[in-house]
Amino acid sequence: MLSQDELKERVVPLMKKQGALYAKKLNVLARKAIAGESIRTITDSGLETVNEAEEGDFIVTNKTSAGESYILKPDVFQEKYRLKRTGEGGMDEYEARGKAVALELTKKMLAQLGLPDHFYFEAPWKEPMKACAGDFLAAPPDFSEVYRIGRKEFFETYSKAE
Template sequence: MPSGPIPQEVLLLKIRILLEREGRLYHKKTRVFARPAQAGERVDTLTSDGLETTNTAQAGDMLVRNQTQAGEHYLMPAESFAKRYRHLQALNDEWAEYQAIGRIWAIQLTPERLGALELPPVFEFIAAWGSPMIARQGDFLAAPEDASEVYRIAQEEFGETYAPVG
């Protein structure tokens, strides 16, 4: 059992193996709202089951709001955002609507998979931006197609937001 947040590199190494064997490709089936974030802006990502993580915007980051019941907000570096989203329409002077064009690998944290990963039903890991991120049994661990990072998507929001490719 981990004694603190699991380092991003450690979890990513474990998850890559599982994603190769058992993961599925998914695409985002919903649109998002986004605007340029202000450097230093603090963003708490709140999902239906509570605080997921906290991040502080760097210059050029985008603030993204999912169109889910929770309406969770999160930050993305501009370069990643540009690769994963296509502009649809401006909503006002700040916000615009975007369609996801990227895909992700994801795997659900079942009791069996948690056991194989030697993880408890609730654990924390360090997100790619350096802050702790919580994950719970039933949630999904996801990675972009290049598996350059791993992050959590809460079970309810995953169901609202993603669909299998193909």
């Protein structure tokens, strides 16, 4: 399994040269997390990763066909989302404002990176994350971390930034 630093060392130079800037186009549902709450992120291709919430974190649920949920730190959440509508049952709707630089993991790209068609790496929250040919690797514009977005979820969620 590649560490987050090893993955960034391999991927970020290629992201800077060949990646494209994307904007999140879908609103999300979100709520404050309960400290210690465990979230399993399940995409169309199966279990992506597991993460445990800390005090102040947010649970975010994408409005995709998989409805995958994940955890964000409060500062990241506030930067990437703006309240649109208060909801029922504790889930409010937020407008996405975040952008990401992304790179498709084609077979050619995987070969360039020296990676197999399926591989695991350490997610920014220190848990294993699986990536496969056809998925996307994404990073915030400052390239501070790299994470995986499943192919189907990527196209449901992002569009090229203008």
